[in-house]
Amino acid sequence: MVVFPHAKVNLGLRILRRRADGFHDIESVFVPIDWCDVLEMNPLPDAADGIVEWVQTGIAIPPDGKDNLCVRAYKLLCEDVRPLPAVHMHLHKLIPTGAGLGGGSADAAFVLRTLDRMHGLNLSIDSLHQLAARLGSDCAFFITDRACLAAGRGEVLQPVDVPLAEYFIAVVHPAVHVGTAEAYASITPKVPEHSLLDVLRRPMAEWQAHVVNDFEEGCIKRHPIIGEVKQRLLAAGAIYASMTGSGSSVYGLFAQKPNLDELFTGMAVHVGRPSISTQ
Numbered sequence: 365m366v367v368f369p370h371a372k373v374n375l376g377l378r379i380l381r382r383r384a385d386g387f388h389d390i391e392s393v394f395v396p397i398d399w400c401d402v403l404e405m406n407p408l409p410d411a412a413d414g415i416v417e418w419v420q421t422g423i424a425i426p427p428d429g430k431d432n433l434c435v436r437a438y439k440l441l442c443e444d445v446r447p448l449p450a451v452h453m454h455l456h457k458l459i460p461t462g463a464g465l466g467g468g469s470a471d472a473a474f475v476l477r478t479l480d481r482m483h484g485l486n487l488s489i490d491s492l493h494q495l496a497a498r499l500g501s502d503c504a505f506f507i508t509d510r511a512c513l514a515a516g517r518g519e520v521l522q523p524v525d526v527p528l529a530e531y532f533i534a535v536v537h538p539a540v541h542v543g544t545a546e547a548y549a550s551i552t553p554k555v556p557e558h559s560l561l562d563v564l565r566r567p568m569a570e571w572q573a574h575v576v577n578d579f580e581e582g583c584i585k586r587h588p589i590i591g592e593v594k595q596r597l598l599a600a601g602a603i604y605a606s607m608t609g610s611g612s613s614v615y616g617l618f619a620q621k622p623n624l625d626e627l628f629t630g631m632a633v634h635v636g637r638p639s640i641s642t643q
Contacts, residue, residue: 379553470506513560535615600622
């Protein structure tokens with residue numbers, strides 16, 4: 365079975381408060397985009413239950429001393445639902461890592477979704493959300509394929525309508541890695557006067573002044589190339605441009621498909637559409 369885990373961008377990202385558990389409460393709108401990895405999963409009939417045969421190609425995933433998220437998702441189902449037959453997983457990585465695009469979280473969530481279908485587990489969406497949230501703060505978002513207002517640490521999700529279907533989105537990943545701890549180091553949490561949804565109801569032409577990613581200013585100070593990419597997107601005609609997540613990718617929303625071939629030499633660039641499910 366072959367599936368295509370998709371990336372996301374953040375429309376606004378507010379860090380509201382630090383929690384007693386060490387995480388932060390956030391407010392953001394997560395929007396799926398059509399930049400995808402390729403994940404193939406097939407039964408491994410000659411191996412014992414609980415075995416994962418893992419192959420990874422494409423963009424390298426930096427080791428962190430733990431099982432990767434896809435293998436952890438498989439083991440979580442084995443532990444919390446029931447033992448599963450052995451599986452062969454092949455992930456071809458196309459979404460840049462450490463880029464604020466949620467690629468690793470998407471891969472893990474799609475493992476949960478695919479194993480649920482392969483083995484007839486018949487897990488509810490709520491059950492899949494809860495399992496995914498244990499793997500990462502934004503994993504639960506990728507269980508369904510539509511824009512959501514994210515609260516809590518990113519796992520409390522409310523579907524929202526975001527009128528982006530007529531726009532093109534250009535995402536640029538400069539050769540910069542921003543760690544989550546690094547991004548949070550420059551943040552002073554605060555609760556804004558107006559909710560993010562209220563701000564997003566303004567015309568898109570007003571978003572640049574009002575729809576803010578709280579991580580962006582500090583990341584640009586440490587990595588000026590992020591700010592340069594943002595300004596190039598705006599100069600190329602983007603109606604709105606912002607860093608996504610904790611960085612370092614930057615995206616722009618365009619009324620017409622942009623030609624960016626000569627603007628971002630040496631950087632990963634994707635031009636496409638926000639997912640149709642954002643309507």
